[in-house]
Structure formats: C-alpha cells, structure tokens
Amino acid sequence: IYRGDYIVNWCPVDQTAISDEEVQHEERESKLYWIRYPSPHGEVVVATTRPETMLGDTGVAVSPEDAAKRHLVGKTCTLPIIGRELPIVADAAVQKEFGSGFVKVTPAHDPVDYGIGKRHNLATVVVIDRTGKMTAQAGADFAGLDRFEARAKVIERLEHDGLVVKVEPHRHAVGKHDRCGTVIEPLLSTQWFVKMAPLAEPAVRAAETEAITFYPERWRNVYMSWMTNIRDWCISRQLWWGHRIPVWYCDDCDHLTVSRTDPTRCEGCGGAKIRQDEDVLDTWFSSWLWTFSPLGWPDEDAPDLKRYHPTSVLVTGSEIIFFWVARMIMASLEFMREVPFRHVFLTGIVRDGQGRKMSKSLGNSPDPLDIIDKWGTDAFRFTLSMLSPPGKDVFFDEAKLELGRNFGNKMWQASRLILGAVDKEGKPLFKENANGDFTSTLAFRPEYAWEDRWILSALSRCASDTNRCFEEWRLNEGAARVYDFFWHDFCDWYLELAKVRLYGEGDKRTVLAVMVHVLGESLKLMHPLMPYITEEIASALPTSNGRLLLEHAYPQGDGRALDAEAEGRMTVLRDVVTSVRNVRAAYRVNPGLKIPVRVRAHEPKASLVREATDGIVRLAGVATLEVGPDVAKEKGSAATPIGDLEVVIPLAGVVDVEAERARLTREREKVDAELSEVARKLANEGFVAKAKPEVVERERARRERLETELSKLVESLGLLGH
RNA sequence: GGGCGAAUAGCUCAGUUGGUAGAGCGUCUGCCUUACACGCAGAAGGUCACAGGUUCGAGCCCUGUUUCGCCCACCA
Numbered sequence A: 001i002y003r004g005d006y007i008v009n010w011c012p013v014d015q016t017a018i019s020d021e022e023v024q025h026e027e028r029e030s031k032l033y034w035i036r037y038p039s040p041h042g043e044v045v046v047a048t049t050r051p052e053t054m055l056g057d058t059g060v061a062v063s064p065e066d067a068a069k070r071h072l073v074g075k076t077c078t079l080p081i082i083g084r085e086l087p088i089v090a091d092a093a094v095q096k097e098f099g100s101g102f103v104k105v106t107p108a109h110d111p112v113d114y115g116i117g118k119r120h121n122l123a124t125v126v127v128i129d130r131t132g133k134m135t136a137q138a139g140a141d142f143a144g145l146d147r148f149e150a151r152a153k154v155i156e157r158l159e160h161d162g163l164v165v166k167v168e169p170h171r172h173a174v175g176k177h178d179r180c181g182t183v184i185e186p187l188l189s190t191q192w193f194v195k196m197a198p199l200a201e202p203a204v205r206a207a208e209t210e211a212i213t214f215y216p217e218r219w220r221n222v223y224m225s226w227m228t229n230i231r232d233w234c235i236s237r238q239l240w241w242g243h244r245i246p247v248w249y250c251d252d253c254d255h256l257t258v259s260r261t262d263p264t265r266c267e268g269c270g271g272a273k274i275r276q277d278e279d280v281l282d283t284w285f286s287s288w289l290w291t292f293s294p295l296g297w298p299d300e301d302a303p304d305l306k307r308y309h310p311t312s313v314l315v316t317g318s319e320i321i322f323f324w325v326a327r328m329i330m331a332s333l334e335f336m337r338e339v340p341f342r343h344v345f346l347t348g349i350v351r352d353g354q355g356r357k358m359s360k361s362l363g364n365s366p367d368p369l370d371i372i373d374k375w376g377t378d379a380f381r382f383t384l385s386m387l388s389p390p391g392k393d394v395f396f397d398e399a400k401l402e403l404g405r406n407f408g409n410k411m412w413q414a415s416r417l418i419l420g421a422v423d424k425e426g427k428p429l430f431k432e433n434a435n436g437d438f439t440s441t442l443a444f445r446p447e448y449a450w451e452d453r454w455i456l457s458a459l460s461r462c463a464s465d466t467n468r469c470f471e472e473w474r475l476n477e478g479a480a481r482v483y484d485f486f487w488h489d490f491c492d493w494y495l496e497l498a499k500v501r502l503y504g505e506g507d508k509r510t511v512l513a514v515m516v517h518v519l520g521e522s523l524k525l526m527h528p529l530m531p532y533i534t535e536e537i538a539s540a541l542p543t544s545n546g547r548l549l550l551e552h553a554y555p556q557g558d559g560r561a562l563d564a565e566a567e568g569r570m571t572v573l574r575d576v577v578t579s580v581r582n583v584r585a586a587y588r589v590n591p592g593l594k595i596p597v598r599v600r601a602h603e604p605k606a607s608l609v610r611e612a613t614d615g616i617v618r619l620a621g622v623a624t625l626e627v628g629p630d631v632a633k634e635k636g637s638a639a640t641p642i643g644d645l646e647v648v649i650p651l652a653g654v655v656d657v658e659a660e661r662a663r664l665t666r667e668r669e670k671v672d673a674e675l676s677e678v679a680r681k682l683a684n685e686g687f688v689a690k691a692k693p694e695v696v697e698r699e700r701a702r703r704e705r706l707e708t709e710l711s712k713l714v715e716s717l718g719l720l721g722h
Numbered sequence B: 001g002g003g004c005g006a007a008u009a010g011c012u013c014a015g016u017u018g019g020u021a022g023a024g025c026g027u028c029u030g031c032c033u034u035a036c037a038c039g040c041a042g043a044a045g046g047u048c049a050c051a052g053g054u055u056c057g058a059g060c061c062c063u064g065u066u067u068c069g070c071c072c073a074c075c076a
Helices: A051-056 A067-072 A111-120 A147-160 A197-208 A218-228 A283-287 A303-308 A318-335 A368-375 A377-387 A398-419 A450-471 A475-502 A509-526 A531-540 A564-586 A605-611 A613-620 A657-683 A685-690 A693-720
Strands: A002-011 A016-018 A023-036 A045-048 A059-062 A076-078 A085-090 A103-105 A164-177 A185-194 A213-215 A247-250 A256-258 A274-276 A311-317 A341-347 A595-600 A622-628 A637-642 A645-650
Touching (some): A002 A111, A002 A164, A016 A185, A045 A103, A059 A111, A085 A111, A103 A111, A197 A218, A213 A218, A283 A318, A318 A341, A368 A377, A377 A475, A377 A531, A450 A475, A450 A564, A475 A509, A475 A613, A509 A531, A564 A637, A564 A645, A605 A613, A613 A622, A637 A657, A637 A693, A657 A685, A657 A693
Parallel strands (some): A059 A085, A213 A341, A311 A341
Antiparallel strands (some): A002 A016, A002 A185, A023 A045, A023 A164, A059 A103, A076 A085, A247 A256, A595 A645, A637 A645
16 A cells, blocks of 8 residues: 555545546547647647646647657647747657647646656646636636636637637547546545555456356456456545544654554654544445455454355346455455455346436435335345346336236245145145045155156256256246246146045045145245245245254255156146147137047057046046047047047037138148158258257157148048038 | 447247247236136247358357447547
8 A cells, every 4th residue: 555646536526536446437529629839840739628728738749659740859839828838748658640649748637648747757737626626827817717617718718819720529438426427537636545466466366267256257357357457546535434544644754653543642753743644445445355354354263254254155246346346356365365255146237127227316226115015025036036147137127026926926825725735734634535544644655646756756857957057057047947847837737636636535645745745845946036935834834843944955856756757647648638728718618518538549648648537637627538549539529639649529519610620720731831841851861860869869750740640630631521 | 449248929038068949928718617817728929130151950159240238448
C-alpha cells in the first residue's frame, strides 16, 4: 500500500475519488474540436474533445514517428486565451494518425497527459477544482464557471478569435460514476493505492491450475483478462461513512504512524501533535477480506477459520467478478496463503421486463416480501431456479411465478391424497383390507405390482439424473427433471393407477408403502428448491421420525430399482390408454360413458396388456377389455395401430364413417412420411456402412414398426369401404 | 477498438458426447371424474436468423453475414 499524487477518477458531485471499477463507460456522440495554437515555426493545430482543459495546457506533443512535424519538436507555440508559451515535445503516447497529430497536454486533468508531463518535465496547472468548477488559474473570465459552461465559453472565444479550424462529430466513451451518473473528472490528487501486480500473480495461477474453477467456464476468461491487465487500486475515499484509514500524520516530523489502536503520540518523534487521516477506505477494501475476517482472522487458530476456510462454492453474479470475486481471491491468497473457495458459480442477473438490471435507483425492482406474500417463498425460489439456465440473465415477469405456485399446489394436493389414506403410523385410514390387517406399512414387506416397480425405477432415474444436473451446475435442468417426474410420472400416472388398489378391495399396504416412499423421496429431491413446503409435508409423513429433510442424505438414485421390464409394461399401458382417450376425444364420447375396448395382440404382448387390465379400465374409461390375436375388428369401429398391436373400439352409431376415414387417412399420411424418411436413410449406403450399428438397428426396427402400422391402417381403411 | 453472449412453436425459453425437435404459458375441444379448475383429458402449432462448409447424417461442429444485448478499453 502506498500513498502518492496521481490522476484519479474524481466525482465532482460526491467529491470523492473512486476506483476504475466504479467508472461506467458510456458511448456518446460528441465533437472533436480542431484548434490552432499560433506558432512562428509552422502550423500547430491540436484536436480535442475537451476544449475547457486547454486553459491548463503546459505543452503540445507529437508522435516521434511523425516526420512531417519533427521540425517543430523543441520549438514552442502559444496557448490561446491564456497566452502561455508551450513547448512542443515528441512522445510515444501520441498516434500520428489520429486527429491532427498534435495533442494538447494537460497534465493536471488527463491520465495520458500526466504521463507525458512527467516524461518531459512539464508544469501542472490545475484549472478545474473538486466541485467541477474552473479555478482562478483558468483566468478571470472563466473562474467559477462549471466545466461544461466553460467548454462552451472557450469555444465561443476561440471562434471569435478565428482559431477554431473545424469541428467534427466524434463518437467516444465518457466515464460516469456508477452511483450517481456524474461525468468523471480525472483529477490530480493525493490518495492511497494498493499495488496490485504482486497480488494478481498468484490469483492468476490459482485459475490456471484450476485450484479455482468457474461455471460457466467462459467467466474464467473475463477474470483472467482483468487480472492480467490489472492496475493499482485507489482505496481512499473522501466519504463520511466507512472504515477510517488507520494512519496518523505528525505536525512535527514526516513520520506516518500506522496503528490498529488509536495512538496518542507520533511513533517517530514522540510528539503529541498527530492527526488521523480524514479519509475512509473503499467499501470493497473490507469486503475482500470477507471469506476469512468473519471467521476469527487474524487469529489463525480460530476454530471457525480452521473449519470453514476455504469453502467450497461461491455463488454470485458476474457483475461483481472484479469488485469482489477477484479481490477475495487475491486477499485470501495473500493473507491466508490458500484459495478462499474452490468453485465460483455465476448466476444470471434478474432483469425487468425491458431487460434492465433491477436497481434501487431505477425503482424497477419489486419488493421480494410483497412477491412472497402473494406467491409464496417456495414458488418464488423454485420458479427462478427452474427458469435460470447457468449464467444466463432472466427477464423477470411476475406471471412466471404461476409455474412455481402451481407446482407447490400440486405437491400439496398429491400429499393430501396420500396422507388422507395413511395415518402417522403408516396404517391405512379407510376401507379395511381383505384380511382385515391394519398393521403398519412401515414394517411390512411389500409385494410390488409391476406399476410399483415402474415408479420406483422412474424415481431412481430421476434421482440420478437430478444429481448429475446439480453436479454439472445445471440447476434449472435438475429442477425441471424433478418437476416432470413428480407431476407427470408420479401424479398423472402412478397415483391414478394406485387408485385401483386404494379404492378397491384387497390389501392396500403395498400401494400405501410405495406412495409414501416415493412422495418422501420426491420431497427430499425437491427440498433444496422448495424448502418450506417440503419440510411441512414431510413432517406429516409416517416415515418422518421427527427428523427434518435437511438432515437426510440427498437421494442418489438406487440403481437396483431400475426395472426395464416394468418400464416396458408401462409403455404398453400408456400407449393403449392414450389411444383410447384419443378416440374418445375425437368422437366426443361422453366422459362418463364406459366403452368396450379390444386389443389385438399376440403373445407375449397380449399377456402384458391383460395384466394391466385394471389400470387401463380405470384410466381410459373402459367397460370391457378383450385381448387376443383374433379379436373382432368390424366395420363401425375405430382402430389405432401401435406397433404390432392394435386398439379397436367398436362404436356402432358413434363412429362416423367419413370422419373415421379422414382420421385414418391423416394417420396414414403421417406414417407414410415417416416411413419414407426412414427408408431414405436405410437406402443410403453411407449411412448403413458408417453410422453406429445401434443407430442403424434402431432405424430398422423403426421401419418395421411403421410398416406394421401402415398395413393395419390400410386394412382398416379397406374395412370402411370406398 | 477488443471480447463475450443471444437469435428454436403466438409469447417466455430448455435442448453438453451430431442420430426421429421439447417445456411452461397462450390458443382450440371436451370435462367441477370422491388430491388438485393453481386441475384432468385430447388437439393444433416449428425450412431451429441467413449463406456456405465438414459429415452417411447438423438446432448442435467450422467459416462468413445480419440483428439485438452485455463486458472491457488512457486514439486525445
């Protein structure tokens, strides 16, 4: 840390120095003024965007490469208005192609000029003060004017004097203070700085060696480019609020006393006439210590520090990579000699409907407490999780919260169904089972039906998929995966199938045990995304044992539960049920009306369908289900092929021949199109020779299935007559 | 000036080893079916920005273009 006089970013409104990171650049249409500085040695015309600063010029510079102007180097010209003689120097900071090739040099008000002034021993003349007004040095006509008023007045005077050669439009970026929007004034002043290069070096290495990793990875490059182009950090602020700089100056000697406790005497000469620095530290200068300073540091043996440092993940927004993330890494490596965290996960930024970042000053941010009152904490949390792909900004729209609210409601309702059927001890709450056994489902060894094996298999897949998503930082996909499983697999299919046993005769213990188990595991999977509702429901489950979900291990997915056979059965049931529902909807069959259904199928598929009869009957509104290879398919029935089986629904008087022909024709066109696509692929020798065998095999199977379906459709159409 | 991201169904967006385009909302058709109308069932809707290239095969890989957005930057 050092103190010195340098050009800093100065905010004339807040009247403080700020760091480079607090300057927001904004492209603007501006003007480039070409101004003649009279000289007896030749034409000198400078080009500038800030004419008001010329009042503080102490030189003119040209490029050392600029042969046409070389003869002027070492000569002088006259500064208009003021009348000061200005030396003409050659400096590598000047580009000969830009503007006129002459640069006016104002060491007190421009960082580049400051460098030129240093190298050529030019004087510094301060013409703008800390409030952005012109000083006495700017001359009596300008002193006290605002810097922008002065600009206009300078040009006015120069035009009057015939010294403005031309004015051209010029697009360039101006720096603004990120807090108040005031145009930054580069100002020469005495400030404290941190020398950054030595701190950046290990921080660069930490990212290179992947001691710290970034998600999504591209942010690593952002971090790296900042780190490798780092500049010293101005940490003193002329503000009221903050950590006051712990340095005392002595009126009697030059010594600086630096102390953690307030001293009464100068450390150098022992004198009592000391006064503390008036300035405070940049707020980030304390924030960069955050990963260790709250844990007991600088006591390196503090238990919390030993236990919790370094931590695993920092979750934050990309907008503060420089302000905070990068600096925490540097501070930790410097003071703790280890990384502060191993992974940096950058979330997207939540923006308003117009894409603007939510901010207090814009007033475009809804009050989270209002949102939570209206929609619920979990709904808010879940919706944002599911709608936020890694590192991508989210356009927030309150209506989107319906997604989370509805899902929360779905969980609640499904739980009502289940908890209405089983008591706290796991005993069935209604309808005696066949043998009158009321023993708990908990200690019971269940005898799984195939649909139980299916949902357990699906649960296992969901858990392992979800884990993988989370491990790969794809939280949105993890959320979507659980959402889909719970709503569509568990609620739409399993619970509906479960009602066959739940509301029917017979032993209910197996189905209750499975429902409770799958609900409980789903709650665990959902818990990080919907902590409140899941704990609430879980506490009522017979399996809770008074423990919080928070205390349980996260489900990993039990590979032993995977059951391809049961999944195959489910596919058949789904296909049959869907095709029946399809026909019912197409012919507006009264939803309350149970209809006869026949399924044409050969063994072993026929048995599969027979064994799923109860489910098909309940889910598709079926009166009677006939299954076999030769079930009748007469005129006046609707027939839908599903691979090698066919769902036939006799609907005498309901099926309109023309409508059915249209339906089947449309279906045939679809199958035809798909079939020719597959045929084209398989006819391609390159495909058969070079594609992976399993891909080719899949296409062949697909062709076979489509051909079967097509022949059935043709048969059905023939049955309808022409 | 440099870098990064985006462009997919009417809307908001998913889609990581290149192999039959998905969700939510909205729309249309039926349903208040004893967990849920914040719901159930069914349906329609897409030359995946444009132009080339690689490949048997491209939303996905490569090159270029256009349009948006963000970050960085001392050409005055």
